[in-house]
Amino acid sequence: MTKQIQGFIGVASAQMLLGTLGVCVLESGADPLSVTFYRCVIGGLVLAFYGAIQGNLYGVMRLPPRVLGLALTSGLLMVGNWVLFFTAMQYIGIAVATIAFHVQPFMVVVIGALVFRERLHAATFAWIAVALVGLAMATESTKGQTAADASWLLGICCALGGAFLYSIVTIIAKGLKGITGPQLALVQCLCGIVFMSLVVPAGPLEVSSVQWGWFAVIGVVHTGGVYMLLYDALPKLSTPLAAVLLFLYPATAIIVDAIVYGHRLGSAQYAGVGCILIASLGVTLKWGVRRSLAVSAA
Template identity: 25%
Template sequence: MNATMKFALSMAIFGSIGYFSAKTNLPSIELVFIRCICACVVLSIVYLFSRRKKEAVEKKEIGYSILCGIFLVVNWVFFFRSFEYMSVTVAVSIYHLAPVLVVLLGSFLYRERVSLKLMLTVMICFIGTLLVGGMQDFLTFDALMSAGLPWAFGAALFYALTTLTGKKIAKLNPILTTIIQTGVGIVMLVPFVNWGYFNHLTGENWFYILLTGIIHTGFVYYLFFSSLPKLTSGTIAVLVFIDPAVAIFMDIVLTAYRPDFLQIIGILLIFWGQTRAAFKRKRSESLN
């Protein structure tokens, strides 16, 4: 399977995470903690029996993997937290501001001049975020926090940081990369886990918990990190459309969610901005 197919498949599987996470009956921190344990254990077994276990490991890429793992785990916690306040469609739409943030952060980190078009794209996406989050109904700070917008936007920011950092990991085995990152997640989250949430879980809950841990974490991020260094930022920004398309489709079909008119306008503005960001990356890469 080539890098494009791997990344596309990872996005399609990840697009279903909102529906499956609701079936686990766990809050964000506890769910991410279990996901990290499942993925770390399963991938460690796979890595130990793989032929590449004696490969050389670069210390610099280990450092990038740890940093990327921190960003990734915070991204997960914020993302699942947003589902506790808003629909999957709304949360995913805001979350996919990430490609626009990748372009904006990339311009800042690499000291590229921020163009008027880029600032216009950011403003349009910001307006779209306000509309899709229903911000016209939340005029106080407390109401804004209760709407879940900060969690979804924070998830988008840390997803962008994960993407930018992940592109620095080119030689490290993707399985080992994911093991390091999920190991970082276990260490980060164990002080914050409320063990009482695990006392009343059903067999169905555990099925979905293990599914999200093994498939939606271990397998998906193996595909994600094994393909990421081989793809251009422009290609990545285009392929990530698969994730929200699957998520919104499942939300509408399986949970019968119906966004209102202003939310539809907001979703279109965000995806329009994401498209412009994707093509900006493609153009800049074709000139290099």
């Protein structure tokens, strides 16, 4: 089996597993703060075990102060992202929350341009406009409510807020040197454990056996397992193929939400999803940028 096939299987498996995360979150019956806390605890244990096997666990303790500080900052942001995303699922459902969250590639582009003073090309603005149109279509309520319904708007805002925080995490991670992906994920979980232990009201004795089962799946499969798959598989794939495979996550979430809870999207929402998918690929793969540069040069 070639490395590219191994990478394909690894990334595809990770994205489809993530598509089932929402069901575990909702079926646990726990509040978003508690789900996030136990995800950090169990996921952190899995990642620590993985780090010990790989022989780089103790490297976390020898990180330079600047790298450690940025890693801890990304941990706080990641925890906030999880809380907001899980909250969004409770208000607007798994499918719509996941779709809204997946506008984060465009946020990364805009924030990166502001932070690093990078030039945004006309083609990039065009793709962002397409994505915004798609977002408006995909997140329209189909439950007889108006888009102005308070709980619906709150759910959309939580999903977009989570996407914004995750965008900053992505930018921080891109600039970090001297720390591996698994090490960064472990630091984020450890940071989450410390921070969330101060705000989560439920203790271990107040968690039912059923909830422990759901938390275990979220921590072992959707956190530790998914991270290990992605960190091993992504370097084996080309950027275009990886960009396409990442959309297996929202696609799986839409299917799972329809099967388990009967939440089916309308035709306009599917069209919106298509707009976001195409626009995301356009931004990631820089469709039209070279042509724009050639026109400018001429």
